[in-house]
Amino acid sequence: MKTVVQKELSVDIKSGRNVRLIFLALLLLIVMFLILDVFLGSVNIKASEVISAIFKNSGSNYETIILKFRLPKAITALVVGVALSLSGLQMQTVFRNPMAGPYVLGISSGASLGVAFVILGFSSNIAPESLNGLGNWILVVASWVGAGAVMLLIMVISSRVKDIMTVLILGIMLSSGISAIVTIMQYFSNETMLKAYVIWTMGSLGNLTSGQLNVLLISVLAGVILSLFSSKMLNALLIGENYAGSIGLNVRFARAVIFICTSILAGSVTAFCGPIGFIGIAVPHIVRIIFKTSDHKILIPGTILMGGAIMLVSDIISQLPGSESVLPVNAVTSLIGIPVVIWVILRKRNYSGSF
Amino acid sequence: MHVLKSITIIALFIISGCRYSNSRTADEISDKVNQITKAERFTLEKKNGWTEIKIINPWQGASGVNQIFYLVKRGSKMPKLPDSSSVIFVPVQKIICTSTTHIAMIEALGEVNSVVGVSGTNLIYSPEVIKNVNKGLVGDIGYDANLNKELILKLSPDLIMIYGIGSESTGYVGKVKELGIKVIMNADYLETDPLSRTEWIKLFGALYCKENLADSIFKTEVEKYIKLKTYIEQNISGRPKVLLGLPFKDTWYVSSGNSFISKLISDAGGDYLWRDTESSVSMPYGIENVYLRGLTADYWLNVGSISSRNEISAVDQRLNDLPCFKNDNLFNNNKRVTSNGGNDYWESGSLYPHLLLKDIATILHPEVFKDHELVYYRKIY
Amino acid sequence: MRKDIKEILSLDSLKIGYFSGKNENVLLPPLNASADSGELIAVIGRNGIGKSTLLRTLTGLQQPLGGEIYYSGKNIREYSRMELAHKVGYISTEIVRINNMSVYDMVALGRFPHTNWIGKIEMTDHEKIMDAIEMTSMKRYCRKFVSELSDGERQKVMIARILAQDTGIMIMDEPTAFLDIAAKYEILHLLHLLSGRNNKTIIFSTHDLQMAISQSDKIWLILDDILIEGAPEDLMIAGAFDHLFDSSTVVFNSDNGTFSFRSQNRGTIYIDGNNSKRYWTKKAINRVGFSVSNEMTSTYIILPSERNSHWQISAKSIVREFKSIYELITCLDKEVMPT
DSSP: OHHHHHHHHHHHHHHHHHHHHHHHHHHHHHHHHHHHHHHOSSSOOOHHHHHHHHHSOOOOHHHHIIIIIIHHHHHHHHHHHHHHHHHHHHHHHHHTOTTOOTTTTSHHHHHHHHHHHHHTSSTTTSOTTHHHHTOHHHHHHHHHHHHHHHHHHHHHHHHHOOOHHHHHHHHHHHHHHHHHHHHHHHHTOOHHHHHHHHHHHTOOSSOOOHHHHHHHHHHHHHHHHHHHHTHHHHHHHTTOHHHHHHTTOOHHHHHHHHHHHHHHHHHHHHHHHOOOOSHHHHHHHHHHHHHTOOOHHHHHHHHHHHHHHHHHHHHHHHTOTTSSBOOOHHHHHHHHHHHHHHHHHHHOSOOTTOO | OHHHHHHHHHHHHHHHHHHHHHHHHHHHHHOOOOTTOOOOSEEEEEOSSOEEEEEEOOSTTOOSOEEEEEEEETTSOOOOOSOGGGEEEESOOOEEESSHHHHHHHHHTTOGGGEEEESOGGGOOOHHHHHHHHTTOSEEOOOGGGOOHHHHHHHOOSEEEEOOSSTHHHHHTHHHHHTTOEEEEOOGGGOOSHHHHHTTHHHHHHHTTOHHHHHHHHHHHHHHHHHHHHHHHHHOOSOOEEEEOOEETTEEEEOOTTSHHHHHHHHTTOEETTTTOOOSSOEEEEHHHHHHHHTTOSEEEOOTTOOSHHHHHHHOGGGGGSHHHHTTOEEESOSSBOTTSOBHHHHTTTTOHHHHHHHHHHHHOTTTOTTOOOSSOEEOO | OOOOOOEEEEEEEEEOEEEETTEEEEOSSOEEEEEETTOEEEEEEOTTSSHHHHHHHHHTSSOOSEEEEEETTEEGGGSOHHHHHHHEEEEOSOOOOOSSOBHHHHHHGGGTTTSOTTOOOOHHHHHHHHHHHHHTTOGGGTTSBGGGSOHHHHHHHHHHHHHHTTOSEEEEESTTTTOOHHHHHHHHHHHHHHHHTSOOEEEEEOSOHHHHHHHOSEEEEEOSSOEEEEOHHHHHHTTGGGGGOOOSSEEEETTTTEEEEOOOOOEEEEEEOOSTHHHHHHHHHHHTTEEEESSOOSEEEEOOOSSOOSEEEEETTEEEEESSHHHHHHHHHHHOOOO
């Protein structure tokens, strides 16, 4: 028996080595994209100037752009990619649904409702653009309050309802209902307000102050740590809540932890950067395909690395290096994410209930 | 000898007279003030028994779209028209306007009481109209697709004047047209030349049978503007660089070089940082680019709708580093505003561009215009 | 080896059912039953009577509507989820479809109650997992993905998982449902081994009466109004299974525990010959509605013998030969009139 066990373990070690190699490759990719994101941007800055901007304290204009615009934006992109992909992974496992994403519980709808109240709600009384001047902390708080309210509602529903599918459907209905309210508010607005709101929905990575970036970093870090603890629970949930219960998982507790983790991750990102779509849905699928496993001990770190890398790429693309215009980051993530999602669906021939 | 001289003189007279009457007819047919200004989006022709108005390409991106109206004086004999459904009887007694520029022009002609409906009563600056609003004489008909058609019917105007951002705007008023109310799309905001916008007062002149007043207002304005522009050209030394606008998050929508404000700045002796660009809409540039070029700006104008330096910092702290910010050269066009948000810059500004010109010139060249008190602009602290 | 026998599970007036809205839907009258360690218990009852509900309630996945369940003397309510998972393992008929999950990973889930916070598989865990995989003969599929297996193989993996969970009690809802005959008996043999050698208590529901009667230590027979428990043979003697089916077309033979169709009696036939082929020939003529007569009949069958390897029907002195029972019966079915 011992020798057989040794042989099995050596197989494990070999596949473990593969996994380690992939992790290393991903880590390298992230570093590379991070560097690229700082080197490339809307303004054409020569590589040598970038380097001197970082290492020498010349106080040149380029240095300001690198240090005050590009570096914070690159870090934001990394953090956003990590947060959204991780919450997407968790949602897909909990709901055992390949189309689930970080916003499936209505987080982005709740956030958009809060923001809509601020931008669109005060239609007659305040000159529309002056809200721009009130600063983005108001939008952050409004977004968080909206997302938080929806989160609480979902938690209450989840604790009362046994079947996770019901929770999913209720979450989607809640989302749609809130979107309808926002649509009504848009209907009664003029162009200026609409424009401001629509631009919020396009998402932006480059608008955070250092204070805001710190808050975002802390929140996402908290979410990541929480998700590491939930890795075992997620593995159990893969076989369904009934079986998970039979092997000892406290399903209600697991749901609560995972929902809180998702709301911290996705809620913070939406509050600071607006709703950014498709990353949360697409990245977990890519990771599952690359690592060929369903074990969250591997999927979670894999998703963290892959999510960061892909978001960095999206940011690089949205800057349209070489041209002065920029693209909204949401458009780019959709363009990357949608083909992935389509490809995933087409690969499987039987998709009912499995992922 | 005398006879030859007389004949020559008479002949010259006749020839010059014909030329004069020719050019006058030419003026009447296309109503374009030559050389300096040309409103491109409408023509006005006086015909026998009616005035023909043609609005050309009244929305962004339109091409080959003409709207023709025939203005017939009330009580006069109905002439034979190519299309009798496009008749408007003038003078207009009741009008609904969706833009405040229309209100300013109507008020300049003394017909402010004919305004019975607007889009957004809170955006109005004119105290007269606000008085009427408070008396309940002016209704708020809403915006775009959401026009309150029942209220429009109730107000039963002779004419509703709208401005459209896109071709769908024609859809909004389809129902209204069906009910027999005339709809004119006003394209003044699409004119990029400051005086072209002012010339639209002639449209209102025709609508209220006050053509002469309208003409004289326009002529006065043109004279003042050109005089001022020439004066500026001759007396300034150097052209300060000007930055405009505010970013929305990551993106800064930058006015193009062929825009209204860019021309004003140029005429006022300034150098708009993007005066070399050409575009029919604002360009979405990355904040990096605008920041980089903005570092060279001496003055910052039209800073969104903010009223204080703190508000700029609140939008994006990095803007504090711009020299124009540090040097306190911030000016915004919201000096004449009501508590509800009505801004006269957008209302009467395009009617009196020479005042805008003077304001901006005073800002950019304070040593030349020491005595002028800013009308539409104010310094931001 | 002396088995350590103690009562490991007992049901006390257990009312099972479910809530629909505010209404209680009680499936059965209060149930009383018990199980000892090392017993292999088959739960039998007609479809829809509540076997699955009972098993789920015993696992703690569903709340009972009344009554108590005691595991080793302790009320199930006093167990935490994790403690219960150490005691009771569960398999249902639910089909689990996951991509990218290897057989090893699935079986490893059984170690959930035993591993640490991150679920690390230690050497002891690994050994238990491999043991479980070997016991279910799934060794060569170890690295394959569960989604690539057939239904039967997947079922075996689920059984391996519950084995790896290493609980004293194993509750299985139709564990042999998707398996072919060979695999069915393989699993049954395994269960027998586990209950006998490893002293595990195994409670499983099944529709295969033959299997249940022949292999289990105890039967829980669930009828509409009562749960009867006892050794299979006790229940047979008591004729308990007769009430399982109230059907005019199916009859249960208490003497050998089989079912047969109550078909029209077309007559009796005498079989001449007494060798190994008699039993199956008799079964065949029963199938087409004839019973075997003890006395000679005018039409009778002669079994193949050393002299003649064919079956023969003798009717009115005409003897016809048939190479197989198939041909024999076809003729019998079509031509012979009831006497």
